[in-house]
Amino acid sequence: MKVLVLGGCGFIGSHVVDSLLARGHKVRVFDRQPERYRDPLPGVEYQFGNFRDRMSVIDALSGADAVMHLISTTFPSTADLDPPTDVSDNLVGTLALLDSMTALKIPRLMFLSSGGTIYGVPDAVPIPEEHPLRPINSYGIVKASIEHYLDLYRRTRGLMPISIRASNPYGPRQGHTGVQGVIGTFLRRVLNGEDLEVWGDGSVVRDYLHVSDLAELCAEAVSRDVTGAFNAGSGIGASVSDIVEIIGEVSGSPFKVDYRPGRPIDVPRSVLDVSAAKREFGWQTRIGLAEGIRETHAWMAATR
């Protein structure tokens, strides 16, 4: 099967490409620029362009049997700064993709959604897929809208979409500029000999998933003809304090933690119920949090 990976040079995309190649698929990558931390992979076709340039995307689609859509021009932490641009780039851009796929009769699409933002403040944890979608930030609003449109295109245009609602992915090749997640940001600071800043008391709980476990699920999902939405997380909650403690054990170097008066935290506790993905795809997470942080620390120490 020939798979087009939109965003295949990004953090998650690069791992998805690895999983696809390991399964023997042919891979074409569409992205703005080459991978940041690796040379081009042998056997992978690269096409560089802008997701909003519809003709470039149509070009990339030609001959593909399935599409994996991992592009977002925003992060959860940045999208609120400019909602009109977030919507124009990511929602309108995705709808143009769906129209192009319909026109080219390519029905199979895996979409990377967001289990961390699509539900908003959960009624209870772990959160099952049936939980109402009540996103409270722009990133989640756009993801929820896209999922609604995927179902509309399924019913009216013959699209075969599957959404993977990722929790908080982390691991090697993640950016660590402060916008992409607490694990990479903290590890970078510790490696730089800087103190850690924790906004609030460290009790905020999230569901951290190693990126290669996420990539395996994405690669399996696109290979099957299941539609719908599936949570992708570890199913286990970890607090910021837990992360800090693990990093202390892993890094072996002393650091100070500066607890600052909390920003109002919208969602105190978010953990995903991942039983559906396990049942449907026989999926298992393979890398525990301590092991994953250790590996990420080693990668970061080797590449800085």
Added chain:
Amino acid sequence: MKVLVLGGCGFIGSHVVDSLLARGHKVRVFDRQPERYRDPLPGVEYQFGNFRDRMSVIDALSGADAVMHLISTTFPSTADLDPPTDVSDNLVGTLALLDSMTALKIPRLMFLSSGGTIYGVPDAVPIPEEHPLRPINSYGIVKASIEHYLDLYRRTRGLMPISIRASNPYGPRQGHTGVQGVIGTFLRRVLNGEDLEVWGDGSVVRDYLHVSDLAELCAEAVSRDVTGAFNAGSGIGASVSDIVEIIGEVSGSPFKVDYRPGRPIDVPRSVLDVSAAKREFGWQTRIGLAEGIRETHAWMAATR
């Protein structure tokens, strides 16, 4: 209070303007073109322009104490034809409006949402506001997204938004080209001596609300400082067959009803729970369905 009515020359907007004038408010209308069925109203300021032209909208906002946003470039029955345009026009356009209101420090906004499409297939009727938002068509997806953004701008930008989720409005000055609702469409056909076409068996139930009852609620809502979302309907379900029967009594002229094999009807039954609006605003619907259809028939007969 000076109120800017975006879409104030449209079907619902023209009635909202009447309600505002009756309450003694100053009114400025922004729309693409003048009212179709009436001359310009004395004392109302009209400004014509395109909602996507941000500078025109900013111009219209200047000096306004509150804004009523009734513009949609699509109907529920047409939006699915071109989702990217629906989103660009209505969602991105509305976000630009919110940014302009924030910049100009005009916090009060009444937004006309859609109780008929925002919930999707309801778990039960009547539908309360707390029902999950699971829209299944583009019109409803855009309305749901806008409501999510209204709440985001309330929390982060000081906006004071209220959404009125209208059911199926009908009444004088509604278009009757077949896309704007069954009552106007049927009345027009009967007045033209044509047969009625019913797709399916006539059992589909909707909540029809006379436009002047809706306008009264909108005008009351913008005058208060309540935020959130409120259903606006009659709270009573009527089937297509009920409508046909009332039209038969009202019109006095014979017509044939041609029942055609049904299009798949996504939502068999939609009726709104309107107790929250009644409680919060002391609102009452004043015009029953038979009376309202009679009045609409008389208006249509007089203006064709």
